[in-house]
Amino acid sequence: MSSNIITRQEFEYLVVLTQRRFQFMYGVAHGLSYLLDPRHIGDRLHADSRSSLEEVLINSPIDDVTPIDDGRKEKLYPTNDDYTSENDFDHAGLD
Secondary structure, rough: OOOOOOOOHHHHHHHHHHHHHHHHHHOOOHHHHHHHOOOOOOOOOOOHHHHHHHHHOOOOOOOOOOOOOOOOHHHHHOHHHHHHOOOOOOOOOOO
């Protein structure tokens, strides 16, 4: 006599439901919050995941009017040319 609590079809349904919930909970929204959290700043994110999340962030519209352009990336990620010695951290006493 078999004492199955749920049928095979119910089990498969629950597996799919669990996978979808997991993807929802740990999807883009969770990744972006981890990336933007000042306590973590994306620390220990896999490079591909971090890059993908940064692209989502850069390409997310800020409102219904402002177009998305390439200038947003430059505003978020300054180049080395944007720094001068007066903007550098004071490293006195670290030598």
